[in-house]
Amino acid sequence: MSGRKTGKKKQPKKQAKEMDEEDKVFRQKQKEEQKKLEELKAKATRKRPLATGGTKKSGKK
Template identity: 60%
Template sequence: MSGREGGKKKPLKAPKKEGKEMDEEDLAFKAKQKEAQKAMDQAKQKAAQKGPLVSGGIKKSGKK
């Protein structure tokens, strides 16, 4: 037994999956997801323009 044979064997590569045909329901679902993603991105941009909601920073107790 040589040193090169030890250890785990690599699994064989799985064959590539064939392209799945999409019907009208799948296409509608994908379009709905894209619209939701666009709305989320716009909301993120709008929120980023306003700045931080809380600007208090680290609160100190006041005791010395």
């Protein structure tokens, strides 16, 4: 066999960045805003449709 290696070469792994206090606060705010948005979406889907036409009329006379 030859000394060649086939296939994709592995990329070096990125080092985990250390987060300072500003990053932690920013991430926390993002999570809170995401939770608020999800709660609002849940409330909006629970309500009945806004465009109800009142009394329904049949097409027959």
